[in-house]
Amino acid sequence: MVGLKVLNSPARYYDFERRSHLPLETYSLWQVIQGIVRAVTWREDGSLIVLGIFGPGDLVGRPLCGADPYQLECLTAVSALQCPTDQWPDLIKGLIAHARQSNQLLEIVQCRRTNVALEQMLHWLSKRFGQETEGGTLIDIQLTHQDLAELIGATRVTVTKLLNDFEKQGIITRNAARRRILIRK
Secondary structure: OOOOOOOOOOOEEEEEOOOOEOOOOOOEEEEEEEOOEEEEEEOOOOOEEEEEEEOOOOEEOHHHOOOOOOEEEEOOOEEEEEEEHHHHHHHHHHHHHHHHHHHHHHHHHOOOOHHHHHHHHHHHHHHHHEEEOOOEEEEOOOOOHHHHHHHHOOOHHHHHHHHHHHHHHOOEEEOOOOOOEEEEO
């Protein structure tokens, strides 16, 4: 939770359901308090591009991205604080963390080999959102194979095949619903 500092001003908290969208305003950012949000845009052909995935303490919003179209989708239930421009000076650490995360994701997505990109993405997700357990780090986010594919710019079929391969190799373990992944130690 890098930079999680809830502002001491007349805060406006909002709750959003899984798969709903955070409203976009030109002069306002959102600070995620609880949950996970992904930022997306689309190519000319309509295919999705994931620009980032953000959790508690992270800042998101139109002022941080030049993409148009741009959308913020809740991957889980989300509680967020709306941060108008007069509060931005208090958010410098969060803005730096946002830039670093974007650079890390760009580096992963640029991997030429899809299996390497997926493995690096799983490790990144485990560092950002994982919970340490006896057997490894649990990524306790209900990400579909399509969500993972969109994160690394691959197809759902390829991600499914790779996850099955990773499981056979003992790199990961998945629960019965196959939505939560354990990165083995």
